[in-house]
Amino acid sequence: MTVDEQDPAVVRLRRESGSVVVAPPRVDTVLRRVHERRREQRQHRIQAFAALSVVLIAVAGALLVNRDWGQDVVTPLAAAPIAEWPLRGSLAGDRDLLARAEETWRQSPHRPSGAVRAVFAGSPPYSGTANFAVVAMVSAEGSVAFVTTPAGRQIDMSTLLLRAVAPVEAGAPAIGFIAARPDPRDEVAGIAFGLAAPTLSAPNLVSSALDYSLGDGNHHVDGAFWAQVAQPVAAWNSRLDLGALGAVDPAAGTADPVSRVGLRRTDQGLVADGASEGDLIATRDGALGVVGPSGVLDTDLSALGEWGTAVVPYNNVVGTLTDDGEFRPDGIVYPDNRVVLVREDVTVTLGTVAPDGAAWRLVRAADPAAAPATGWRVGLP
C-alpha cells in the first residue's frame, strides 16, 4: 500500500527531519582516515601474499627435505630485539611529526641523553573514543617513550604530549603504556597503547583489577592497539599479555602517582629501593606491603588496610583486614569475590575471599614471600 504523501505522520516526519543538525567533522580529517585505511588494507594484502608465499615455499622445502611426517616440529617463537624493530605505523612517513615527538621527549624532565629512534608512529584505523596519534621511541640507553596527541573525537596533530617513559628490555616482546590520569586536553578518562614486536599480534591488555581482558573491542593494526581505559585499570595493575611469549608491564603515565622500584630481600624483610615511608608497594598482580619507618615492607594485611580502603568492587562492600588473614565485610560477599585496595584514584588488587568456617579468608593475589625483582611504588600524599 502506498503511503499518502499528505499523511500527518509523513508531514511531521518531513518537518522534524529538517531540524536535525549535523556538525560534520573536518572533511580533511575524514579523507585522511579513509586514505590511510585504504593504504593499510593494500599493505596488509601485500604482506598476506608475501607471508603465504613464504609459507608455501617453506612447506614445499620441508616436504622435499624431510619426509618424516610423523614427527611434530615445534619452532620456538622469539621477539626481535627492540634495537632491530623497524619503524611502523600509518604516520611513519610523517617526518615533521617524528621530529616534534622527539623534541617533546627531549624537552621533558625525562629526556634521553643519547640517540633516539622511533619504532612506531600511527593513529587508530577507526575513529572512536581511543582516538589519538602516538609515536613510540627508544633511546640508546634503553628507555622507551610514548608521545601522543590529546585523546578525543578529533586528532589534533598540533599538540603533542609526553605520556610515558620507562626502561625497556632489549628482548621485550611488546611495549606500551597506560596513562590512568588524563591530561586536561584529553576528552577521555585514561588511555592505553600497546605494540608487539614485529610479526607478533597485538598484545592483550589484562588488568588484575578486572575479570576480563580489555583486548576485545580495541583498535588493532600492525601489532598495535589503542584503548580508552577508566578506573580501576592502570599500569600498576595491568599487563600486556602475549600468550606463549609471556607478558610485560606497561609504562605508567607521567602524571600517574607511581614509579618502578627494585625489590630485594634482606634479613629484616623485603625492601623497595628508592621508596619512602608510607608508600604502597605492589606488583601487577596485587599489593605486597607498605614501606615502614626502617624502609622494610610491612606486609601484614592491617598495614594495607591502613593505607587504603578494602572494597569488594562487585557490590562495593567495604571490609576490614586483620593480621590473621581475615577480611571482615560490612555486607554480603560471595566466595571468590575480588577485594581491592582503594585510595584516592588508585586501585590496587588485594586478592579474593574464600570461606573459612564462619569467617572470610583473604587469598592474596601477590605473595610477598615470592616477590619479583621489581615492583610499583605507589606514592600518594
Place this chain on the structure above:
Amino acid sequence: MRAEPEFDEFVRERYPQLLRYAVMLTGRQWDAEEVVQEALLRCLKRWRRVPAENAVAYVRKAIYHEFLRAAKKATPVAPEEIAEQLDLTDVAGSVASRDHVLLVLQKLPPRQRAAVVARFVLDLSEAQAAVELGCTVGTVKSLTSRGVARMKELWAADEAVVGGWPGVDRESGRRGT
C-alpha cells in the same frame, strides 16, 4: 575512468549530506561517522567503476549496507543523544515531547527505517528507493507503510499530551502557517 582526486572532490562536496543521511539512519552522529567512513572506504576501492552521475546514490547505497551491518550490534540511542543533534529553536514543541522524529525512527526496524528515510526524508520515488535499498517496489511500499503506521502509533500518546502536532492541520495533514 575516475581517479582518487575526484573521490576527494566528491567527499568534500557531499560529506555533510551523506553524514546527515547516516545520522537519520543511526540516530547518533558518532555511529553515523563510522558508517560513512566504512562506506567511503568501500567506495574508494571501486571508485574508478562508479558512474559520476550516480555517485551519490552509489555511496548512499553503501551507507545503507554499512548501517544494516552496524545495526546488528548497535546499542539503543538515548533521548539525550538525540537532543544534542536537534535545532531546538526550530522544533521546541516536538523536542519538549521527547518524541522527536529522530527518536521515533530509532524504534523502527532498520529496513523499515531506511525505507521511510529514503521515501520521505530523501524524497526518493518508490522506484528510486527500491534501487537504493536493493529490493522491489512492492517491498518499499510495504516497508514504508508499516513504518509510517508504527510511527503513528508511537506518536499517538504524544498527540494526546501536547494536543496535536505543532503546525499541522490534523484534518488535512497540511502544515499551517
